Amino acid sequence: ARYVAPYVNRMDNYGIDGVRVASEIHRTLRTYDLKADVLAASFKNSEQVLELVRQGVGAITAAPDVLAALIKNPATDAAIADQNRDFGILVGERRTWLDLVNDK
Template identity: 30%
Template sequence: MADLLHPAPAPRPDFHLCLDSADLDALRTCLPHPLVHGVTTNPTLLRRAGLRQADLPRLVETLLDWRVRQVQVQVSCAQTDEMLREADGLIALADPGQLVVKIPATREGLAAGAELARRGVPVTFTAVWAPEQALFAAMLGAAYAAPYLGRMQDAGLDGLAQIAQMQARLEGSAAPTRLLVASLRSRQACLDVIALGARAITIPPALFAELIDHEPTRAAERVFLADARADD
């Protein structure tokens, strides 16, 4: 966390804020909104929302209609050749660049992601737990590397320290790969990872309101509106 001796990095104008859900009812409370860059999903989120792989075309179409710039969809197999075949089907669901293929950062996944990145397909290496995995993502041309802060902390790790190391590896690589921090469970957790220089976060829809709806701002607005009406 930043302090007076170690100030936070300057905010980046290209910061990406994503929503982490496949629940259309929950997502509809936030979308469309120009602050939201994209929506991230995975098989667990699909299951929680009562969706199956067969529902992905409708999900992707709906989210793009709600003006998100990217939808991230995860492969559901473990072998490199199978991942590539599934990725080809996912890519066909949207225009180039709109569909980001999520792949776990396993040995097989890194190989599949490298091939997709070589073709110009945006890739997120997900379930990133170690600093070297973030470096590997940058080496292979991934768009994002996604660590899970909350899950790291649940496992007894210093998640913020791990993420700081990952961010340092990415900055040292000079690659365009972004750290996309997931498993964020509070507004403070979001602020902490932003202070570390992460260039993207993905949050549950319920957390979106905590970040953008501030009661003091609303209270000030009510005073302004009351004063404006008093002049009528």
């Protein structure tokens, strides 16, 4: 097999530590120099993904909301809101860079 796909959240639902199991599978594959990799799946939150990445797992499949949470940061959200506000003040609300190019 090229991939072993532990379902992290599904294991958690049965009282098994899915992140721990996926990490152990990854370590076993590496220890014995097997050519298979872990493709972890079924996450309930981004922290599960981050922990597996910390353990060296490099392939996951996750729902869009879990992936979005990986890059969510209140400071980034505030900076984007500030930039959008400033841009609107400079060029007008609901205008885009394309509008500026077409004005020329």
